[in-house]
Amino acid sequence: MSDDDVPARRVPTRPTIRDVARLAEVSVGTASKALGDSGKLRPETRARVRAIAKQIGFRPNDLAHSLHRGQSQTIGVISTDSFGRFTMPIMEGLEACLSEQRISVIMCNATDDPEREARHVETLLGKRVDGIVVTARRADQRPPLAVDTLGLPLLYVFSRTEDPGALCLVPDDEAGARLATMHLLRLGRRRLAHITGPEHFEAVRLRRLGFSAALREHGLDPAAAPVLAGVWSEAWGREALDRLLASASAPDAIFCGSDLIARGVIDRLRERGIESPSTVSVVGFDNWGIIAEATRPPLTTIDMNLRQLGYEAGRCLIELIGGASLEGLRRMPCSLIVRESCGAQRVT
Amino acid sequence: MSDDDVPARRVPTRPTIRDVARLAEVSVGTASKALGDSGKLRPETRARVRAIAKQIGFRPNDLAHSLHRGQSQTIGVISTDSFGRFTMPIMEGLEACLSEQRISVIMCNATDDPEREARHVETLLGKRVDGIVVTARRADQRPPLAVDTLGLPLLYVFSRTEDPGALCLVPDDEAGARLATMHLLRLGRRRLAHITGPEHFEAVRLRRLGFSAALREHGLDPAAAPVLAGVWSEAWGREALDRLLASASAPDAIFCGSDLIARGVIDRLRERGIESPSTVSVVGFDNWGIIAEATRPPLTTIDMNLRQLGYEAGRCLIELIGGASLEGLRRMPCSLIVRESCGAQRVT
Numbered sequence: 001m002s003d004d005d006v007p008a009r010r011v012p013t014r015p016t017i018r019d020v021a022r023l024a025e026v027s028v029g030t031a032s033k034a035l036g037d038s039g040k041l042r043p044e045t046r047a048r049v050r051a052i053a054k055q056i057g058f059r060p061n062d063l064a065h066s067l068h069r070g071q072s073q074t075i076g077v078i079s080t081d082s083f084g085r086f087t088m089p090i091m092e093g094l095e096a097c098l099s100e101q102r103i104s105v106i107m108c109n110a111t112d113d114p115e116r117e118a119r120h121v122e123t124l125l126g127k128r129v130d131g132i133v134v135t136a137r138r139a140d141q142r143p144p145l146a147v148d149t150l151g152l153p154l155l156y157v158f159s160r161t162e163d164p165g166a167l168c169l170v171p172d173d174e175a176g177a178r179l180a181t182m183h184l185l186r187l188g189r190r191r192l193a194h195i196t197g198p199e200h201f202e203a204v205r206l207r208r209l210g211f212s213a214a215l216r217e218h219g220l221d222p223a224a225a226p227v228l229a230g231v232w233s234e235a236w237g238r239e240a241l242d243r244l245l246a247s248a249s250a251p252d253a254i255f256c257g258s259d260l261i262a263r264g265v266i267d268r269l270r271e272r273g274i275e276s277p278s279t280v281s282v283v284g285f286d287n288w289g290i291i292a293e294a295t296r297p298p299l300t301t302i303d304m305n306l307r308q309l310g311y312e313a314g315r316c317l318i319e320l321i322g323g324a325s326l327e328g329l330r331r332m333p334c335s336l337i338v339r340e341s342c343g344a345q346r347v348t
Numbered sequence: 349m350s351d352d353d354v355p356a357r358r359v360p361t362r363p364t365i366r367d368v369a370r371l372a373e374v375s376v377g378t379a380s381k382a383l384g385d386s387g388k389l390r391p392e393t394r395a396r397v398r399a400i401a402k403q404i405g406f407r408p409n410d411l412a413h414s415l416h417r418g419q420s421q422t423i424g425v426i427s428t429d430s431f432g433r434f435t436m437p438i439m440e441g442l443e444a445c446l447s448e449q450r451i452s453v454i455m456c457n458a459t460d461d462p463e464r465e466a467r468h469v470e471t472l473l474g475k476r477v478d479g480i481v482v483t484a485r486r487a488d489q490r491p492p493l494a495v496d497t498l499g500l501p502l503l504y505v506f507s508r509t510e511d512p513g514a515l516c517l518v519p520d521d522e523a524g525a526r527l528a529t530m531h532l533l534r535l536g537r538r539r540l541a542h543i544t545g546p547e548h549f550e551a552v553r554l555r556r557l558g559f560s561a562a563l564r565e566h567g568l569d570p571a572a573a574p575v576l577a578g579v580w581s582e583a584w585g586r587e588a589l590d591r592l593l594a595s596a597s598a599p600d601a602i603f604c605g606s607d608l609i610a611r612g613v614i615d616r617l618r619e620r621g622i623e624s625p626s627t628v629s630v631v632g633f634d635n636w637g638i639i640a641e642a643t644r645p646p647l648t649t650i651d652m653n654l655r656q657l658g659y660e661a662g663r664c665l666i667e668l669i670g671g672a673s674l675e676g677l678r679r680m681p682c683s684l685i686v687r688e689s690c691g692a693q694r695v696t
Contacts, residue, residue, distance in 0.1 A: 073475075074454070074475065076452075084436070085433075085436075088432070088436060091455065092457060095455060095456070095457050096457070099456070099457070099467075099468070099471075102467075102471055104424075104454045104456070104471055104472070104475060105454060105455055106422070106452045106453060106454050106455075107439070107443060107453055107454075107455045108443070108447070108452070109440060109443050109444070109447070119447075120447070123447075123450055123452055124452070127421075127422065127452060233642070234642045235642070260638075260642075290608075290638075290639075291638075294581070294582045294583070294608070
């Protein structure tokens with residue numbers, strides 16, 4: 001490698017393992033071990049080398065090159081969603097993207113436990129992963145990864161962090177809700193209601209904003225449209241529908257914050273002898289196949305395109321590993337999936 | 349290492365990389381590269397070294413020791429279930445078990461494509477994984493992993509292969525079905541029916557056997573009990589119930605082959621004004637929370653304990669990596685989860 005021929009310079013250049021070793025007064029081999037979490041070293045030596053590496057901005061990519069074995073072609077995923085239903089399609093897209101480049105994915109389940117998460121990150125660093133993807137149960141804010149990853153490429157997907165420099169990919173909940181609401185308005189519905197989940201979810205607040213924005217664009221007063229926030233369940237969908245029907249003006253369309261809520265709404269409409277979609281149109285949010293397809297009638301709903309979100313995360317991570325500088329919050333588009341519960345022709 | 353002091357012997361002992369190198373007439377370094385899929389080598393050299401390694405039963409564990417870096421503390425999972433709902437809890441249990449030993453899990457999605465699967469295995473071998481777990485969409489037979497893994501520890505979970513020497517862990521479908529049926533019989537039900545999925549599934553055939561065995565044990569004639577095989581859906585549950593009720597003797601209990609089928613059955617009972625569980629008891633199979641808990645009344649069902657199955661797979665893999673010899677088909681116990689649809693007191 002050319003590093004062997006070039007003395008350490010003062011001009012701004014990418015620091016090498018030799019720079020770290022020189023400043024820490026250890027051999028290059030010892031510096032490698034200290035940074036790579038391998039081999040036996042005194043803890044104070046390891047700590048000193050790491051502190052210097054951090055100080056001069058040394059990155060593990062350089063380490064990998066120094067070790068004459070290139071990149072590890074492995075990345076880690078830290079999830080707090082315990083392999084849940086949102087994580088799985090994201091993982092599937094991520095793995096599809098990365099396996100095209102023969103990059104392998106190590107899956108770590110942190111289950112909201114910061115100590116467990118820190119241990120996982122240490123393990124991943126020990127394996128010289130080329131990057132880390134963090135994913136969480138919901139698209140709400142989480143603290144940044146509480147471990148010093150020495151500048152390793154890192155991004156958050158279906159998860160946001162307070163660190164404004166972090167790259168975060170999330171579905172565009174507001175635009176998705178706008179899409180659903182516009183669809184109902186274009187079908188001629190005018191007395192819209194929104195039944196949704198707990199207000200402490202950012203997704204709930206954003207979907208409500210999208211609902212209101214679409215009404216306003218059609219010259220309707222959002223303040224006049226009932227919004228019922230509860231929990232993410234079928235039972236809440238049934239209960240909320242009963243409340244709506246007990247009020248003065250019955251809705252002719254209901255935009256639901258999730259497919260489970262929509263299923264509860266549609267079941268109760270049927271039980272009360274109200275025809276859906278002819279009397280009341282219903283649109284859900286999630287496109288969760290097992291629910292959306294089994295609902296009677298099958299559910300028109302919003303798809304967050306989680307597989308594509310995961311694929312995009314893989315693409316971004318490859319760019320980051322290649323040295324690109326990507327940052328900030330990116331909201332990825334949702335799609336409308338038209339089935340029968342809205343009253344439009346099925347177009348799929 | 350002691351290998352340096354001991355000449356190659358004829359007595360049965362664990363072959364080392366030195367044995368492979370000597371027989372292939374290459375250096376130890378070349379043999380390592382050839383077996384580890386790293387470095388640049390002529391394909392015929394690689395092939396010759398691999399053939400000899402296979403012939404003398406050389407295992408990658410030895411390779412890892414030869415490389416003076418011990419085990420990689422990484423294992424691979426090859427799934428054909430695209431991160432589906434059965435794989436998720438298995439993965440969760442597997443990761444929980446292995447992360448206790450600081451062993452990381454690389455997740456590969458083979459999606460039933462043998463070429464893709466072979467590429468994944470090659471990648472895993474290149475990463476010096478300590479073992480491989482294969483999991484599939486259903487507990488039916490699949491061909492053995494179509495790649496020479498040089499004796500790497502390997503097991504199948506929620507999946508079976510024709511190779512009688514392979515270690516396969518699957519849920520005990522027959523015993524699970526027996527448990528469900530015995531429960532209904534103990535509650536005093538006598539006119540039992542079974543509504544289930546497609547007969548080409550081994551799980552369907554085994555669950556039916558368990559259903560029949562329990563009836564026989566209670567002195568009832570299994571041939572007199574209606575069995576309706578269809579598909580894994582709510583719609584089939586509704587349709588099958590309609591057929592049962594149109595026949596001469598209506599059942600007082602229905603054991604369903606899946607929770608989705610059970611949900612369809614219970615929805616239709618309610619729609620037809622038949623009380624469940626007082627008139628007809630229903631038991632499902634899967635304990636799929638989102639379905640079982642939302643059914644009205646909540647579903648009594650069989651849990652395949654998939655998380656424990658994954659944990660047990662991790663435990664077995666650690667034993668295999670440690671040199672243990674485990675083989676054959678192991679059927680792991682299912683549990684009865686009592687909710688309300690059977691008519692028993694809720695005991696959870």
